[in-house]
Each structure stands twice: as structure tokens, then as C-alpha cells.
Amino acid sequence: MKCEKRTLLLYAVTDRAWVGDKTLRWQVEEALKGGVTCVQLREKDMPEEDFLKEAEEIKVLCRSYGVPFLINDNVTLAVRCKADGIHVGQRDMQAGEVRRRIGDAMLLGVSAQTVEQAVEAEKNGADYLGVGAVFATSTKADAQEVTLDTLREICRAVSIPVCAIGGIHKGNMHELRNTGIDGVALVSAVFASPSIQKDCRELLGLAKTLKQRGAVFDADGTLLDSMSVWDTLGADYLRTKGLSPRKDLEEQLKNRSLHQAASYFQSAYGITDSQETIIEDINGMIASFYCSKVQLKKGVKDMLEMLRKEDIKMCVATATDKNLIEEALRRNGILDCFEEVLTCAEVGAGKDEPAIFREALRILGTAKEDTVVFEDALYAVRTAKKDGFLVAAVYDPSAADEEENLRKLSDYYIRSFDERITIFDEKNTYDCRL
Known part of the structure; x- marks a missing residue:
């Protein structure tokens, strides 16, 4: 069973030390109402049959909220109560043996403090890792502290999701940003709270900010209101060569990069000039437009500023000449929003292949599931989507006849950047059908 990364976003680990005059079930339901995404029942001293009864009760509660329910350490009980999974530490039963006992249907989480332990756990069948303690914690006195550098190394070394645990609360969670983790596991920050539901909502909001997020923007028709200049460019170029354009020229050029064109x-058309010369001629014809006339699409500047304030790393991926695009972005005051302006010429492939999107991902240093590709062209949307990216299709009049297909294929559809953009509000649960 594969562990979805969003499962670990806000992971509550029980501790009855703070039950007081309430019940653990009541505390867990308050946490579920507050938005926790996973619950682990941890009982070290409870008699087995009482533990089983409690586990059955909380399992039913978790499933009513659609949240995975796991047992800490006790493999036999996890199997008996048909929990969704089991979490074991380094001093508990070895991961490989646990996997043999539980089969493939249950989730297996394993604690790790080193890269070596993390790699070994994944090799032996772990579905996710709990790494910590990342801060000093009073809930587990013998917990070995893990530095943030080690946490980053572990996240880079494994392909399974990672959540951080140990001493995490609202005041220090921000220190875990951009370490690569997929969520946080909390004990006292949840169960010692006098307002569990309210605090969980706040903790969930903070947890959503931990991942470095990225955006890859097409230029023409997405950021720039420039598609009109391309409508007749091919025909105009051919006429400069004394050639008559065929009726299907616009359709032939529609999905081609400059090199492909x-x-x-x-x-x-039998033109004997080199591809480089042809591209230079075409760029020369449109240079004045990009350098002095082209404008941003409505709402772009404010939207980019909003994303930059949210620390979302951004890159441009375009089929147009790099110098022209950079000049257009600079003149319109947005060039410094981007880490890089990347072109199809640089990667040696048009957007009918995913090379440019993959290179943009490498430049941003973000995960594919945390990176949104913004495109107006159906063929580019199709390429990015097929390669596993989240895709936001952007309306442009030049592709009005493709709007229905763009809506169906993309994850989000944006009519105008002037409208509120909610794409980055919550990873994997977005709704941006503007």
C-alpha cells in the first residue's frame, strides 16, 4: 500500500497524559474536526484487550472522517483490529519482519534518525518515515535529536514520504520549511492543547507552508498578450522570401518551436538558409514588438507579486527567443520574479516533449507534485500533464476553440489572472476552475 504524501501533512500521535476529565476518543475527534490527516494510537501500558477495544472505537471514528488510523508498535493488535497501518521504531520489530506479518495491504511507517536507517527502512518495505526528534521533546525522553541537515539528507535519499516528529509546535514549525518533508507528526501540540480543534486548524495551515512550491510559466499567451503577433508571422516571413504561404500554414506552425518551424x-518550402539564419530573420521581424510594444496579460503582475510573497519559486519556459522574452519581461517589470528564463532551444526540444518542464523543475529544485505548469496551448498542457505535472491552463483568445479540451485535460482552468488564484492554497486538494 502506497502512502499518499498528503496523508502525513498533519499527523496526530496520541498520548493520554493530557486526557484529564475528557476521553481520548473525544480528543481524537476534536483533532479530526480540526483537520488532522492521520492518527496514530500509541498505548504503552494498557492491557491488550482494553487496547483492542479502544483501537476499534478510534478506528471507526477515523474512518468516519476518511483519515488513516495506525497503531504504534503493536503489530499483533494492529492486525487484529484491522488498522490501516502500523508504525514501528528502530528498537521495535524490524521493518522487513513487520512487512511479512502485515502483508501489502497495510501501511508501514518506520522511525529513522540517520540516512542509513532511512534507506534500509525503505528497502525493507516501509511506506513512509517518521524522522526525529527534530527538536527537544518532553514526550519521549530517550529520543535522539536529528539535525535539520540530516533531515534534508534523509528526504533526498529516499523516494517514500517523510514526516518530521519531535518537539514541533506552532512556534518552531517554520524552521522545517524547505527541508523536503511531507508533513509533521505532533503529540503535545495537539493533545496537550485546551483548544484541540482550533489549534489543529492553525497547525494545518502552518504545515501547508512547509514544502517549497514552484511554478513554471509559459510566456506567449500566458504571461504576455503576444499571440496576435504570431498569427501572420509565418506567412509574412515566407513573403519576404518571395513565397506564397499555403492555406494550412497556421495549423502546421501551431505546435512548433522556432527550431521546428x-x-x-x-x-x-525549400528554403536553403540554415535553421539559425531563419530564426534570426524571424526574431528580427518581431524584435521591435517584444522590445517596445508587448504588454502583460491582465492581472499578471499582481499575481506574480502575490506568489513571490508566498515564497513560490518561479521559472519561465518558452519556445520564443530568450533575449526577446527577457527584454519583454524586463520592460514590464517582472523579470526579477523568475529564477530563470528557459527556452526550447536550450533544451533541444519543443513542448511536444517534456524536456523543458523537467529542466525547469531541476532549476527550481522543487518536487513535481509541488510544481504547477501554467500554459495556454493544448499540446503543451497535454505534454506536461502526461509527464505528471500539475497543470493550470490559461485562457487566451488564440486558443478559444480549444477551451473545452483545455478544461477537461488540465487540473485547473484560469480565465483571468485578475480573479483570485487558489491553486497554491492546499497541495493536492486544489480547486481552481475560474
Whole structure:
């Protein structure tokens, strides 16, 4: 069973030390109402049959909220009560043996404090890792502290999700940003709270900010209101060569990069100039437009500023000449919003292949599931989506006839950047059908 990363976002681990005049079941339900995404029942001293009764009760409660329910350490009881999973530490039963006992249907979480332990746990069948203690904690006196550098190394070394645990609360959670973790496991921050539901809502909001998020923007038709200049460019270029454009020219050029268009002009129209010369000629024809006339699409500047304030790393991926795009972005005051302006020419492939999106991901240093590709062209949306990216399709009049297909294919559809953009509000549970 694979562990979805969002499962670990806010992971509550029980401790009855703070039950007081309430019940553990009541505390767990308050946490569920507050938005916890996973619950682990930890009981070290309870008689087995009492533990089983409690586990059955809380399992039913968790499932009514659609939240995975796991047992700490006790493999036999986890199997008996048909829990969704089991979590074991380094001093408990070895991960490989646990996996043999529980089969493939149950989740297996394993604690790790070193890269070596993490890699070994994944090798032996762990579905996720709990790494810590990342801060000093009073709930587990013998917990070995893990530095944030080690936490980053562990996240890079494994392909399974990782959550941090140990001493985490509202005041220090921000220190875990951009370490690579997929969530946090909390004990006292949840169960010692006098207002569990309210505090869990706040903790969930903080947990959503921990991952470095990224955005890859197409330029023409997405950021720039520039598609009109391309409508007749191919025909105008051919006329400068004394050639008559065919009726299907616009359709032929629609999904081609400049290099691909140059190759098409050579093969279909017999132009003997090199591809580089053809591209230089075309760029020369449109240079003044990009350098002095092209404008941003409505709402783009405010939207980019909002994303930058939210620490979302951004990159441009375009089929147009790099110098022209950089000049257009600079003149419109948004060039410094981006880590890089990346072109199809640089990666050696058009957007009918995913190379440019993959290179943008490498530049941003973000995970694919935390990176949104913004595109107006159906073929580019299709490429990015097929390669596993989250895709926001952006309306442009030049692709009005493709709007229905863009809506169906993309994760989000944006009519205008002037409207409220909610794409980055919550990973994997977005709704941006603007």
C-alpha cells in the first residue's frame, strides 16, 4: 500500500497524559474536526484487550472522517483490529519482519534518525518515515535529536514520504520549511492543547507552508498578450522570401518551436538558409514588438507579486527567443520574479516533449507534485500533464476553440489572472476552475 504524501501533512500521535476529565476518543475527534490527516494510537501500558477495544472505537471514528488510523508498535493488535497501518521504531520489530506479518495491504511507517536507517527502512518495505526528534521533546525522553541537515539528507535519499516528529509546535514549525518533508507528526501540540480543534486548524495551515512550491510559466499567451503577433508571422516571413504561404500554414506552425518551424520551412518550402539564419530573420521581424510594444496579460503582475510573497519559486519556459522574452519581461517589470528564463532551444526540444518542464523543475529544485505548469496551448498542457505535472491552463483568445479540451485535460482552468488564484492554497486538494 502506497502512502499518499498528503496523508502525513498533519499527523496526530496520541498520548493520554493530557486526557484529564475528557476521553481520548473525544480528543481524537476534536483533532479530526480540526483537520488532522492521520492518527496514530500509541498505548504503552494498557492491557491488550482494553487496547483492542479502544483501537476499534478510534478506528471507526477515523474512518468516519476518511483519515488513516495506525497503531504504534503493536503489530499483533494492529492486525487484529484491522488498522490501516502500523508504525514501528528502530528498537521495535524490524521493518522487513513487520512487512511479512502485515502483508501489502497495510501501511508501514518506520522511525529513522540517520540516512542509513532511512534507506534500509525503505528497502525493507516501509511506506513512509517518521524522522526525529527534530527538536527537544518532553514526550519521549530517550529520543535522539536529528539535525535539520540530516533531515534534508534523509528526504533526498529516499523516494517514500517523510514526516518530521519531535518537539514541533506552532512556534518552531517554520524552521522545517524547505527541508523536503511531507508533513509533521505532533503529540503535545495537539493533545496537550485546551483548544484541540482550533489549534489543529492553525497547525494545518502552518504545515501547508512547509514544502517549497514552484511554478513554471509559459510566456506567449500566458504571461504576455503576444499571440496576435504570431498569427501572420509565418506567412509574412515566407513573403519576404518571395513565397506564397499555403492555406494550412497556421495549423502546421501551431505546435512548433522556432527550431521546428525553421526545419518545416526548409522541408516544405525549400528554403536553403540554415535553421539559425531563419530564426534570426524571424526574431528580427518581431524584435521591435517584444522590445517596445508587448504588454502583460491582465492581472499578471499582481499575481506574480502575490506568489513571490508566498515564497513560490518561479521559472519561465518558452519556445520564443530568450533575449526577446527577457527584454519583454524586463520592460514590464517582472523579470526579477523568475529564477530563470528557459527556452526550447536550450533544451533541444519543443513542448511536444517534456524536456523543458523537467529542466525547469531541476532549476527550481522543487518536487513535481509541488510544481504547477501554467500554459495556454493544448499540446503543451497535454505534454506536461502526461509527464505528471500539475497543470493550470490559461485562457487566451488564440486558443478559444480549444477551451473545452483545455478544461477537461488540465487540473485547473484560469480565465483571468485578475480573479483570485487558489491553486497554491492546499497541495493536492486544489480547486481552481475560474
